[in-house]
Structure formats: C-alpha cells, structure tokens
Amino acid sequence: MSILSDNMRYLRAQQKYPQQKVADDLLITRGRYAKYEDGATEPPIEILIRISKYYRVSIDLLVGLDVRKYSLEKMMNLPDNRTILPIMVDEKGENKIEVIPEKAQMGYLQGYSDPGHIEKLQTISLPFLRNGKYRAFPATGDSMPPFKNGTFIVGKYVENINDLRNNKTYIFITQNEGVVYKRFEKKTIRNITVSSDNPLYKPYDIKLSELMEIWEYACSINTVEFETETLDMMTVKDMFLSLKKEIDLIRKK
Known part of the structure; x- marks a missing residue:
C-alpha cells in the first residue's frame, strides 16, 4: 500500500462513488483503477493528473500526505505548490498555535514542509487570534x-508577498538565515529589503528565491520578567543608539 492508494480510497469513499463510476470518469477500466487503489501499480503521470483534477486535490498532497488526518477545507496552500498548513483547532474550537522553541528552530527549517513534524510541536490557543x-x-x-x-x-x-506593508514587522523564514524577525522596508523584482529596530544593524536584502514562509506580527509573549535594572539599562542603551543615529545623520550632511 502507498499514501496515494490510501488517499484514493478515502477520497472516493467521501464522495460515495463506486469504483466503476470513478474509472468511467477517468476514462480507464475498473480493473485498472482498482490496481491503483490496491497499491498493486502506480498510475502514470497523465492518469495521476486526471485523478488530481477529479478529486480537486493537488498531486503533491495525493502522493505525500495522508489526507485522512486533515480537513481539506482547513488547509492553506503554500506558494509554489510546496506543501500545506493545516489549521487545527482544540476541543473548544480555538485555533491551535504551534510553538517553535529555540532549540527546535533547526528542526523546523528541515521539516517545515512536513505536516507530521509540525503536529508534534506543542500548541497554545489565544482566543483573540482568529481568522x-x-x-x-x-x-x-x-x-x-x-x-x-x-x-x-x-x-x-502571509499568503501573498504583495500583502507586505512598509514599516511593519514580520517573521521571515529563509533558506540561508533561518528564522529572522525584521521590519519590512521595500520589495523589488528579485529582493525584499528588511531592517532591524536596533540602528547598530544595517538594513539588508533577502532574495525572493530564498524566502520560504512569511508571518506577520500578531502579538508577543514574554516569558522573562523585566527587572528595574534591566529597564534602566535599556533606557540608557536606547538613548545612546538614538544619539549615535543623530550623529551619523549630521556627518552625512
């Protein structure tokens, strides 16, 4: 058996179609179709395309994902037909938010396109984050x-890169840098320009070809308590950075 054959049986059962009807619609014999469902043989590419269009499920999902485990209505397609993001909810119907711990970032980069990897992550629910x-x-x-x-x-x-807004912050998943949280500046034909809020770091470009995912800032969760001394140090540091930025601007004039 293969994922493809399991998916074909499942999708046909969802439609409550007999094998003969599906075979007729695909313009093949019932015996040939049965072999595909049994996993005895694999369909050639032209038949696989017909099956994909017939069940309205992309080929990459048919051959790479057990669709029985997910609701197809709650899946979001990623660019370039790479994979999907299943939108899962808890027992109360709230969105499940996967948490990527720091030690698991490398694993995320290696398995971000694997729903099986993602569903092993711990999740939280925030009722004010919906849709x-x-x-x-x-x-x-x-x-x-x-x-x-x-x-x-x-x-x-973010489903469409054209939805990025200037001066807004995003989490960019890239092939070279991994997970980075930056402010979006502009987009060109081949790159996007991002910047840090810390003026000690210069803006830089990210090639569009290296972008894998983009997530728009929604909220933050702080797990470390701020101490008074820490706040004072941050205030001094911000003043210093602001002063340095002003000096740099004067020098450029």
Whole structure:
C-alpha cells in the first residue's frame, strides 16, 4: 500500500462513488483503477493528473500526505505548490498555535514542509487570534528591542508577498538565515529589503528565491520578567543608539 492508494480510497469513499463510476470518469477500466487503489501499480503521470483534477486535490498532497488526518477545507496552500498548513483547532474550537522553541528552530527549517513534524510541536490557543493561521517563534539576539531572548513572537501566515506593508514587522523564514524577525522596508523584482529596530544593524536584502514562509506580527509573549535594572539599562542603551543615529545623520550632511 502507498499514501496515494490510501488517499484514493478515502477520497472516493467521501464522495460515495463506486469504483466503476470513478474509472468511467477517468476514462480507464475498473480493473485498472482498482490496481491503483490496491497499491498493486502506480498510475502514470497523465492518469495521476486526471485523478488530481477529479478529486480537486493537488498531486503533491495525493502522493505525500495522508489526507485522512486533515480537513481539506482547513488547509492553506503554500506558494509554489510546496506543501500545506493545516489549521487545527482544540476541543473548544480555538485555533491551535504551534510553538517553535529555540532549540527546535533547526528542526523546523528541515521539516517545515512536513505536516507530521509540525503536529508534534506543542500548541497554545489565544482566543483573540482568529481568522488565519498563526505560529509562535522565539526572539533571539538584540536586533529588535524591546524583544529579547525569552520572548515569543506570534505571527499570522502571509499568503501573498504583495500583502507586505512598509514599516511593519514580520517573521521571515529563509533558506540561508533561518528564522529572522525584521521590519519590512521595500520589495523589488528579485529582493525584499528588511531592517532591524536596533540602528547598530544595517538594513539588508533577502532574495525572493530564498524566502520560504512569511508571518506577520500578531502579538508577543514574554516569558522573562523585566527587572528595574534591566529597564534602566535599556533606557540608557536606547538613548545612546538614538544619539549615535543623530550623529551619523549630521556627518552625512
């Protein structure tokens, strides 16, 4: 048996069609169709295309995902027909938000396109976040104050790169840098320009070909309590960075 044969049996059962009807609609014999469902043989590409169009399920899902485990109505297609994002809910009907811990970031990059990997992650529900697919990523480094290590940035999945808005913050999943949280500046034919809120870091470009996922900032969850001394140090640091930025502008004049 294969995933394809299991999916074909399941999808036909959902439609309550006999094998003969499906075979007639696909313009093949019932015996030939039965072999595909039994996993005895694999359909050639031209028949696979017909099956995909018939059940209205993309080929990559038919051959790579057990569709019995997910609601097809609650799946979001990713660009380039790569994979899908299943929108799951808990027993109360609230959106399940997968949490990507810092130690699991590399595993996420390697398995982001594998729904089996994603469903093993811990989840939370935030009732005020609805109508979309959300995921939580850890903040690292000091490029985006006041967020620091111990903060989780919850992002809403962006389906179309043209929906990016200038000066808004996003989580970018890239082939080279991994998970980065930056402010969007502009888009060109081949790149997007992003920047850090910390002026010590210069803006830079990300090639569109290297972008795998984009998540728009929705909210943040801080897991580390701010201490008074920490806040004072942050205030001094912000003043210093602001002063440095003003000096740099004066020098350029």
